[in-house]
Structure formats: structure tokens, C-alpha cells
Amino acid sequence: MRRILGCFKVIPDLELLSEEDWIADDNNLVDTSFVKSTWNVFDESALELMLRLSEQSESLNEPFSMDAVTIGDKISEKYLKTLHALGIDQAVRIECRESIQFSPEIVSGLLTEYIRQKGKQDIIVMGTKTADGSSGKVPQLTAEKLGYPCVTQVIAIEPMEQNNIKITNITDTGLCIQTICPPCVLAVGEAPGTCLSVPTLKARMNTKAKPVEVYTAGQLLKGNLSDIQKETVLTELTAVDEKRCGKVICDGSLEEQIEILYQSYLKGKV
């Protein structure tokens, strides 16, 4: 049976942070401990595409076994339990006590070691980036370390005969549809309509006893995390001013203001 691995990250729901909460401490970290966690949205899409691929593969009699892995704290296990209820065979959490939010080399290193040591995977799917770290490097680095090809900005995956898969991804010149023979790493981008399915309470009850496998970073890596060479080092966090430039139209009557708005902004756009 072919194997597919979904890699995901549980992140703080950054939308719940107010502007005043975005204050970096001495270690360049923003305190997000008081907001609820959520799926990283790109990983959520990747997991949903994985579920759909598995479901479609059953009709071709070439089924996948599905595993999921995350690097995170105990809270991540709630998410792994959800994946169990959605049909994931093996749910794995890698415990890493150090902050690796801005360390794609360590994240990809841990994922690679897990894959090497715990079993070859045919397809590895993950989001193209996370909302909190946002390096966008983890899929490529993982692919490089494993020696697999990597397809980025994937928005659809379909099973094909003879163990191939059809990938749709977004490129600079438009949509690209290609047939790929695994193994490969797929970095899922903004795939519309791919919110993760919700398991029923019955499915949750049925899989409640299924254990989550837990490994520590130390178990997977021979040396220390600090031995991993970082290509980039975080030195400073500053807020990005995202205000759009604008102009307040004050002069004249309402009709005249509408005319100014139309002539100076809307004309040619509507």
C-alpha cells in the first residue's frame, strides 16, 4: 500500500491578537499564549487534499495509508485526534521544547529524520508556509534533504493509474497540470474550498482510544538542535505598516464628491 504523510503545524490564531498585542520580547517572540490555537491554513488545505486523494484512490484499488505528523506541544494532540477520526492511520507528534518558529532548517531536519527513521513515504504534503513563521522554505528544504522533487503552490491532487498522481499548481504563467510519479513533496498553496472536513462525534468516539505517537527532537536527531546550520538568523521583529494610502474627499457637494471619486479612482476600474 502506498503511503502519504501530511505535515502540519498548529499555530496561535493570530487574527485574535489586537495591534497592541504585537510586541516582541527580548527574544524576538510575541506572546501568543492567551489566544486559541488553530490549524495553519495552508496545512489544513494540504490535509484535506490528502484525505480527498485517499478517498478517490480507493475507487482505483490503489489505496493510500495516511499518516500525519506535527512538531508541537501537547495541544497539537487534540488536532491529531481529529485526524484520527477523519481516517488517518498513524498520528505523530514531535516534541520540541525550543522555539523553532523562525528555523525552517530545524523543522525540515526533524521532518526528514522522522521520515527516514520511521518509514519511507511516497507522498509528503504540507502547506507552503505557516502564518506565524512564514519562511516558505520547509517544503523545499525537506524535499532537498530527502532527495525528492518538490512541487510548490499545489491546489489539487488526483490519483491516476499505475501509482501516478495528477498535480495542479499555480505558476507565474498560470495553472500547470502535470502527472508525477512519486516519491515527491507537495507544497500546498491557496487551494480554494479546502477547509478540513469535520469528523462526526461517533467517529471521534470510535477512534478515541487510538494513541498518538510521540517522539522528542533528541530521539530523532543524533546531535543537538543547535548543531543544525541555520541559513538565516532572526535579529529583529518590527511591525509592518499595512495602512493603505488614501485621500479624504471633503470639498463640494455630495454629487461633486462622487464625481471626484469616480474621476480620480473608479474610472477605468469599474
Add this chain to the structure above:
Amino acid sequence: MVLTREAIAEGLGKIVACNQIVTDEKVLKESSLDRYRKFEQTHEVYTQPIPAAVVYANSTEEVKKVLMYANEHGINVVPRTGQSAIEGGLETARENSIVLDGSGMNQVIAVDEYNMQVTAQCGVPLQELDDMLREQGLTTGHSPQSKPLAQLGGLVATRSIGQFSTLYGGIEDMVVGMEVIFPNGEVCRIKNIPRRAAGPDIRHIAIGNEGALCFVTEVTLKLFKYQPENNIFLGYTIEDMKQGFDALRGVMAEGFKPSMARLYDAADASLHFDWAEDKNVLIFMAEGPAGITKATAEGIDRIIKGFDGVNEVNPKIIEKWFAGLNWGPEEIAEEKEEILATNNIGITTEVSGCWDCIYEIYESACRRVLEEVPDMTLMGGHSSHSYINGTNMYFVYYYNVVDCPVEEEITKYHNQINRIICEEVIKYGGSIVHHHGLGKARAHYVWEEYGSSFYMLETLKKAFDPNGIMNMGTLIPVNHDEKNPWMF
């Protein structure tokens, strides 16, 4: 003679300007329902009769004339303002109804800081009003989750309640006076006074009438000092839900007045708090002058810690969580995308009961829903409004819509869950509606809800709306299947 859609639009054109009448097909379809039929709304499948026109009234005079016109010709009128209704109150139960929209009547008429009251037209958005008042150190004290959407007329008409109700009360405790218009064109102004004993309190004919008796055009509300610097938040986990209700009761019975007092069961808590870890959650907020908030918080803390299985949580978590609780257009758009992608839908039903039955209502309704309704993905709830003699229960439930055409979702799932909840509430002696209004869905249980007092409701309807043109099917259903009340 029944007027055609075109004739109705033509008649309305003699009352208001043409640009105040909308007959666009898409707008009419969207105006035929509210968020009770969220699944249909999301899929843009419209099963309800389509109205003839949406009329945007700009004055008392225009509302009066439209109502008189409809009354004369027997046309159903659905009053609305902010369109945040979720119990079917905005559904047009008859073909070629008039949807009478008061959102254009959006002037704040007077902020009377000396008498501590504010007068505003029905279309004033609550968020805008309260933001403006807060800049002046004042507040209405009314803060429902629909605050970013709701407008004053609808809030009064549905007998709304806010998240700080345990201190400030429901909208019925805040309304000082108002202007309302009946279908015969009678404009009634109820004057602004602190209290009177001149017969029945006639404010209550309009408050909660759900557009089935009159149209609310103007409201005067009480004002309070806004002192957020004194707010104190408290949070706890508690092992046992029944103990949680007892803890709430303890706080109320001892005479404390937190602005917020909430109890989440573990299922509902899982939607909000990572730290709850499958436990129930108690949350309080003390508001007001510094000395009072300090004493309130200390008193509540003492009471709660006297119960078994209680653990305190960091108050900052509660404060930050609460800041992101309201629902606005962005959340609704996001929810629509999720429903379309997953076919998973989340709905709420709010009820109330005295302390001696609220746990039984909660427990038995949750159990029955899980036993009788398929494809449930979450069933739980919270209490968020407490009183000296009882509290509410806000059931929160999610389900996957499976093997079911869009138009059948309502009878396969939503109406069934509603039925179970109503049956259990009636059985234990609670009320089937705490603050969303009966609307059209729960109107089918109005006889059980009112019992012998239904005579009073029916008489009010007959007296103030003898032709039955005001929001047909709301409060009292027009088509009712006694054996299968969920089939509508």
C-alpha cells in the same frame, strides 16, 4: 382583491420615492429569509415565498403610510433593520410581501447626559451608537454578539440581550420610551420617565413584538458610565457541569452583580479555549466603579473556590478572548466559505430555566439530540445570562449535512434539533426562547410555551393587527402541523 407584485410596487411608488423601493430579483430572494435557514442562504437556494418589494423608509410618516397601505390591501409586512435575525423572523411567509426596512432611519436624536438617556432612530447601528457614547465616557450597557450588525429597532423588537446582562439587564430593562406605529397608522409615543404606575407597562407591547404587532421607529435607552479601566476578569475550570450551575447560582443568590457570568460545558469550551482540556469553564467580569468591581471579584472568587474540582486560570486569557467574541460581516463571510467547503454547519438555540431544572434541560436535550439526530459533530452549550431565580442555556451544535438536498436540510437536521430542545424545555418547565425571539421556527411551539396565557398574546395580536398583516407566521404560525410541528 389580491394585488400583483407590479401593482404593489406601483402603490408603494405613490408613498415613497422610487429609489426607496427595490424590486431586484436577487435582493428579493435574499430578503425572503434570515439566518435560521443558514444552509439555504449559504447555497443561495430560496424556498420561501418571494416578497414583492423591499421598501427603505426614511421617516415615521413613510412607515405609517406603508403600513396603512399594506393594511388596506391585506399585504404581509416584514419589518426589519439590521437583518441579524436568526429564528426566521425575517422570512416572508406570504408571496408578494413588503419588507419594510428602517435602516435608513439612522439618526441619533439626543444624548441626554444629565438624565442619562439617549434617543435614537430605529436604524442606528448599536456598534456605532455605543462607540460614539464610549468616547464620551458613556455606554448603553447593551452588547449582544450581533453588535456589529444589529440596529436599535430590531434589538427592541426581538427583546434582545447583551453579554453584560447580569449587571445591566436585557433591552427591556434599558428601554425608557419609544415611538411605535401600528398597522392602522396610529403613531404612539411612550414618554421617557424613570418609572410609572399608571396601569400596565405598555412598553412591553412593543418590546419583543417581533414585528408582529407594530413597527418600532424610535427608542430611548438608559445610559451608564463607561469605566473599562475598572474591569476585572475571572476564569476557572470546573470538573462537573451541575456544580458549574450551582456555582453560578451561588454568585447570584449571594447578591453579586458581575456584568458577565458564563458557564461553558466542555464541548462548547473546546471551541474557545485550548486550556480547558475537556473541562467546563466558568468566566466572570466585574464592571463599574473600582470599589464595587474589587469587592465583586473578591466575592465571586471566594464563592467559586468553595466548589470542588475548580482550577483558576489566568485572567488575561479571559480578557483577550472576550475582546474577539463579536460577530460581524467578516465572520459571516468566513463561515459561508467553511460551510460550502465542508457541509458542516453550526447553529445555536437559546432557552432558559429556573435553577432547579436548568441542568436537566441541558443534560436531557444534549443526550436526546446525540441519540436521535444523525451526523452530529458537536453538541454542547453555555449559560451566559444569569438571574436570581435561574439562568439561560445557549445550546451550540454542529452537524455535517450528508446525503441531503439543500432544501431538505432544515427538516432533516435543524428543525429536529429545535424540536428536541423545545420538548425538553417544556417538559421541565423552562422557556423555549431566551433572547433570539420566537421567530417563525419556534412559533410552532407557542401554545406549549404560553399555556393558558396564550389568550393574552392572541388577544394582543387580534387587537393591534386585526387584519393579520404584521409579519405573518411570527409569534403565531400560519401553517401548523400539530402532529409534526417541525414540518414547515
